[in-house]
Amino acid sequence: MSANIIDGKAIAQKIRDQVATDVAAMQLEHGITPGLATVLVGEDTASATYVRMKRKACEETGIRSIAHEPSADITQAELETLVRSLNDDPAVNGILVQLPLPDHINTNRIIDLIAPEKDVDGFGVTNMGLLSMKGRDPNFVACTPSGVMVLLEEIGAQVSGADAVVLGRSNIVGIPVAMLLQRANATVTIAHSRTKDLASHLKKADIVVAAVGRAEMVTGEMLKPGAVVIDVGINRKDDPTRKRGYRLVGDVEYDSAAEVAGWITPVPGGVGPMTIAMLMRNTLHAAQMMLRD
Numbered sequence: 396m397s398a399n400i401i402d403g404k405a406i407a408q409k410i411r412d413q414v415a416t417d418v419a420a421m422q423l424e425h426g427i428t429p430g431l432a433t434v435l436v437g438e439d440t441a442s443a444t445y446v447r448m449k450r451k452a453c454e455e456t457g458i459r460s461i462a463h464e465p466s467a468d469i470t471q472a473e474l475e476t477l478v479r480s481l482n483d484d485p486a487v488n489g490i491l492v493q494l495p496l497p498d499h500i501n502t503n504r505i506i507d508l509i510a511p512e513k514d515v516d517g518f519g520v521t522n523m524g525l526l527s528m529k530g531r532d533p534n535f536v537a538c539t540p541s542g543v544m545v546l547l548e549e550i551g552a553q554v555s556g557a558d559a560v561v562l563g564r565s566n567i568v569g570i571p572v573a574m575l576l577q578r579a580n581a582t583v584t585i586a587h588s589r590t591k592d593l594a595s596h597l598k599k600a601d602i603v604v605a606a607v608g609r610a611e612m613v614t615g616e617m618l619k620p621g622a623v624v625i626d627v628g629i630n631r632k633d634d635p636t637r638k639r640g641y642r643l644v645g646d647v648e649y650d651s652a653a654e655v656a657g658w659i660t661p662v663p664g665g666v667g668p669m670t671i672a673m674l675m676r677n678t679l680h681a682a683q684m685m686l687r688d
């Protein structure tokens with residue numbers, strides 16, 4: 396068997412195009428441009444790259460991007476004041492505080508301070524709590540997890556009644572993905588570093604979402620034939636044939652998994668592009684919510 400490839404790049408582009416259309420319509424009908432405030436603390440290169448990509452996506456979709464770049468020695472109180480001012484600013488619909496924050500900052504306090512109706516990353520305690528409650532709906536769901544669900548939707552995966560295994564239980568990927576899958580009526584197993592006999596769980600899974608950060612730990616022989624495999628992991632693997640000396644691989648060994656799976660996401664080009672597309676969609680949604688209020 397050779398798996399169908401899930402083209403996250405194309406699906407993400409479709410979402411970004413739709414956001415751009417809806418933003419233009421909002422400007423025309425209501426004279427409102429959605430605004431996303433990005434807060435980048437310090438000069439971490441990876442964080443700066445992510446924020447630059449997010450701001451570029453704003454530009455391409457017509458969303459106003461408002462950049463704040465305090466230095467790494469900003470105090471907790473100063474950062475809290477900044478977040479409060481963004482909460483109060485009507486031109487700001489979404490607030491994104493790029494993680495990780497410097498060690499002297501209490502990250503949870505900052506994240507929880509973001510108004511739930513502007514928490515476009517969906518990491519705050521209110522939105523995470525609402526996501527885990529039956530009969531309640533969060534304002535926003537974290538971007539990578541909601542991107543995973545869009546990929547499943549796009550390929551017409553049967554989620555209801557499916558056995559799903561989520562590898563990893565982080566607050567930003569594993570846990571919210573598991574919550575979303577169970578809300579879509581899958582039966583979910585959350586595996587983590589203490590899970591015994593991971594292979595036996597994977598062998599029964601119709602859907603596997605891997606979000607661990609360990610290069611190619613899931614191999615084809617661990618999978619159920621025909622399974623849908625969503626690989627969130629992004630890992631560097633030495634590759635002397637590449638100019639930069641490495642290439643990016645997922646948590647799934649692509650070649651062997653593609654022999655067994657029914658559907659699979661590549662790395663890169665699978666889940667990765669979905670994260671920013673969902674951030675744009677969440678920011679538009681924030682502006683739409685404000686219009687309704």
Ligand code: NDP
Binds near residue numbers: 539562588593
């Ligand atoms: P974390 O390091 O926060 O969490 C990793 C999880 O994997 C933990 O729950 C850990 O278990 C679990 N784990 C570790 N070792 C094993 C093992 N041997 N077997 C099973 N589970 C294990 O990572 P993140 O959730 O932040 O990210 C996961 C991956 O996804 C990374 O590669 C990251 O780069 C990528 N990522 C990709 C994004 C994208 O846009 N595509 C966005 C965000 C992340 P325990 O809880 O027991 O420690």
